[in-house]
Amino acid sequence: MTHKAIAFFDLDGTLLDDKSQVRPEIKVAMTQLKENNVLPVIATGRTEVEVAAIMKEANIDSDIIMNGAFIRVDGTVIFSDLYDKNLIEEVYSAARENNDAISFYNEKEIWCNEHNKFLLGAYNFIHTPVPPVNPDGYLTKPVNMLLILGQDNDNYYASKFPQLNFYRNTPFSLDTVKKTVSKGIAVKILQEKLGLTKVPSYAFGDGPNDLALFEACDIKIAMGNAVASLKEQADFITKKNTEGGIVHALKHFELI
Structure with missing residues (x-):
């Protein structure tokens, strides 16, 4: 598949609601992204044990987990950084x-x-x-x-x-x-391994560990509930995660 863009989503405070759940409109939006040849990727501090059900519910098959220490794309492991x-x-x-x-x-x-x-x-x-x-x-x-x-x-x-x-x-x-691990570094690794370095990239986040993700992506989208330091770096501030912020931003950028 030829991807025309990549969208990276933090989970807590971003893709998930205040009860850490995937709302129905999120699954619809992720399905639309894939139909539009946009690759959705979860980028989170959590690990796959914690996000497997979330990924299934959201219809997302690729992830950057543990703040960039591990990457899987469409079921295939492409990077794993281990502690000594x-x-x-x-x-x-x-x-x-x-x-x-x-x-x-x-x-x-x-x-x-x-x-x-x-x-x-x-x-x-x-x-x-x-x-x-x-x-x-x-x-x-x-x-x-x-x-x-x-x-x-x-x-x-x-x-x-x-x-x-x-x-x-x-x-x-x-x-x-x-220090050699971050969401941003993982974005670069993913892009290089998939040959997508020239494809537009979109970052969605709300917390301090999303700053590196923002630095690595072309378009930076902060949730309405994001920390001030992230909003300062954003190209676009969308609505809160509990107010349909993801769908609002995806429509704003005509990704869905």
Whole structure:
């Protein structure tokens, strides 16, 4: 298929409503995009375990997950960036020193070292199941992303680990990936591997981890509920995610 454009969608606060659900008009819009030869791609901090049902409901077959650490297009894996075990142990140790919990992510599963109040708050916030406890699972399983569950130690982690990016996407959690990983870098990898570097790209987002996505795309669309820093970078500010913002913007740019 020859794609005439690519549209990248963040999930929470963007493609999903306030209950983390796909509204019926979103599925219709994604189907129309594909019929118009526009490739829809989910770009999220979550992993496929959390978004499989969402992707099916929204009729989307491609994703950039774990803030750019993994890419799948039409069922085929085209990129996977893994953590070094030694670095995992350093972050793990720092989290325990701060009485924060930690979750481990790959595209197939999520597990954690303990269930504390921050971890329970984080997964409740995005309406997904609490992961099982397996403190030593990282020793035998691949890890693409870490999640630090805590509230008051952002500056500490940023200072201690300059080689990592930390994205606070809920009041309870910090998405943690390598500096060489971002949604924006993943966009470039996807474009190059699919030969779509000259095809117009559209970014839809609402949070701070969408800044890199905006930088990588031609047209930047901020949701009405987006953070101020993202709106400042936007070419277009659409309605809120709970007010039909996605469909409004897609129609504005004549993609559907």
